[in-house]
Amino acid sequence: MQSINNAPGQTEAERLNQHCVCVTLDRPAIVDNLVSQLGENAKEILSSTAWQQFFSNAAVFVPGQDLDHMQDIVQALETAAALPDYQQRVLSWAPRNAQLNPGPVGAFMGYDFHLGEEGPRLIEVNTNAGGAFLNAVLARAQLQCCGGATRASWAEDFDAAVIAQFESEWRAQRDSGRPESIAIIDDRPEEQYLYPEFRLAQNMLQRNGIDALILSPEALQYEAGMLYGDGKPIDLVYNRLVDFALVAPAHDALRQAWLDGGAVITPNPHTHALLADKRNLTVLSDPTSLEPWGLSATDADLLRESIPKTVRVTAENASTLWQERRQWFFKPVAGHGSKGVYRGSKLTKKTFAQILESAYIAQAFVPPSERTVLVNGERETLKVDVRLYTYRGGVLLAATRLYRGQTTNFRTAGGGFAPLLLKN
Structure with missing residues (x-):
């Protein structure tokens, strides 16, 4: 010791x-x-x-x-x-x-x-x-x-x-x-x-x-x-x-x-x-949905504070996500074992284009x-x-x-x- x-x-x-x-x-x-x-x-x-x-x-x-x-x-x-x-x-x-x-x-x-x-x-x-x-x-x-x-x-x-x-x-x-x-x-x-x-x-x-x-x-x-x-x-x-x-x-x-x-x-x-x-995670990180559905304010606040903001990657938000990519972590919806997972700061345009062709979520990066x-x-x-x-x-x-x-x-x-x- x-x-x-x-x-x-x-x-x-x-x-x-x-x-x-x-x-x-x-x-x-x-x-x-x-x-x-x-x-x-x-x-x-x-x-x-x-x-x-x-x-x-x-x-x-x-x-x-x-x-x-x-x-x-x-x-x-x-x-x-x-x-x-x-x-x-x-x-x-x-x-x-x-x-x-x-x-x-x-x-x-x-x-x-x-x-x-x-x-x-x-x-x-x-x-x-x-x-x-x-x-x-x-x-x-x-x-x-x-x-x-x-x-x-x-x-x-x-x-x-x-x-x-x-x-x-x-x-x-x-x-x-x-x-x-x-x-x-x-x-x-x-x-x-x-x-x-x-x-x-x-x-x-x-x-x-x-x-x-x-x-x-x-x-x-x-x-x-x-x-x-x-x-x-x-x-x-x-x-x-x-x-x-x-x-x-x-x-x-x-x-x-x-x-x-x-x-x-x-x-x-x-x-x-x-x-x-x-x-x-797009739902669980959004307390505006959870409280009206019956979750207590205490639990809704806890999830809001503890689950990084998560959004689905779509054609509509693609431009914003690309510009803000350093703030995001990209994960395939059907992925497992860290396969197909990308830190936004490491993304290339080619890889991001492939992400847009698949089902992905973007999660706010937490070091x-x-x-x-x-x-x-x-x-x-x-x-x-x-x-x-x-x-x-x-x-x-x-x-x-x-x-x-x-x-x-x-x-x-x-x-x-x-x-x-x-x-x-």
Whole structure:
């Protein structure tokens, strides 16, 4: 550990993020954790160097009041999303498959924030938010750091909270009991970068008495009102697909199970349409709509202050957006994983012309906070995103991502997932 010099005008968390370069990650502890959870299956993960890129050696310090503020924002947003007029508005541009609502509200919601001088700003909402299981492992493998910061108890409570979440999703559609089998579904799952966490999820479910399979959608069959995977009945689908409306031909069996209610699917097209369609941010950042629809003035003000102004990119506002492009961040409506995302200051006329030919939103640019880390013995400054993994507005886990560049990635030396430590 090291001594941290206080600077005027900085919070203690800011000082620590700027000056503390302690290596807090206990990599041998992560290896032990993976082996204890996965047994022989851990070998396929540990034999690849890719898993080491998941995790940064540093932790990120966040003021406790900022975390409280982020939780308030999530709850205000989900309160707004329950309003009938809000739902009517956002479902008007949602795909047909998303109109159905069998009850589940969405496992592993992800809310992404940037932290600034004026407090947290919500920049993205995701349904099938990845990384929670990996971050739970990461949080359990931390060494003591300078400043005496504290870690919340999410890591210790994570398993029980996850199982309760899936049971709640089941009861929302099936009224009672619990699922006997869960399929973790993604396209070519073994080729996915976050495949190791599919293994962690499978193991957790099996330890808690639920049969769990990792399958591609092509391995599913829908017959006589029942969904099967590799010939086995599937009660609940933990959906990691980025085909949010389940319209791809390869997803036909899953789509039929969704439309017929033959399986509980979470997250599902309805959840994505209500919460994670990027066009929804144009409504959520506009309190003039939310208050007349019944949202309290307090919640409307909170969302107005916390969600950067967002507009749809159209031919009518194209000229203004181009002139003001340095103030905006451009995101595809149907995008995922930072694909097709552009910082306005980096835009060329050619790229902007391509944006105009697609469905895009423009979001007021909010710079991320920063964290100083050691990379090969040298101090480097990386950007910070904070993600809350939530269920029904409650936090399952909070974590951060360190990166360099326009958007989050796992290519930055010294970057990756980093645990969140509370320090005012």
